[in-house]
Amino acid sequence: PRVIYIDAQGGEFEADVAVGQNLMEGAVDHMIDGILGECGGVMSCATCHCYVDPAWVSKIPPASEMEEDMLDMVIDPESNSRLSCQIDMTEELDGIVVRLPKSQF
Numbered sequence: 001p002r003v004i005y006i007d008a009q010g011g012e013f014e015a016d017v018a019v020g021q022n023l024m025e026g027a028v029d030h031m032i033d034g035i036l037g038e039c040g041g042v043m044s045c046a047t048c049h050c051y052v053d054p055a056w057v058s059k060i061p062p063a064s065e066m067e068e069d070m071l072d073m074v075i076d077p078e079s080n081s082r083l084s085c086q087i088d089m090t091e092e093l094d095g096i097v098v099r100l101p102k103s104q105f
Ligand code: FES
Pocket: 024, 036, 037, 038, 039, 040, 041, 042, 043, 044, 045, 046, 047, 048, 070, 083, 084, 085, 086
């Protein structure tokens, strides 16, 4: 399935992300700038912050309490902010659009 990552400058990158991988891994594997994933996906770094396109928000499971706590620490949080390491790819998410923040720091 495909993921469309859009960076803060509007650049669009389409990546094929395997089912079972999460969107942080998908970005890192395709060397997409804007997602760092420093902690490797264990919810301790928040450098995988992204904004899920509003059309897709309802199609992914809601954030856990721990994820919400981490999202309190990111720069420029929005109501559609998520940690991309907590979004697992599924066939249903083919074509999901996520936007990347200006900076992960
Ligand atoms: Fe560290 Fe997502 S990769 S919180």
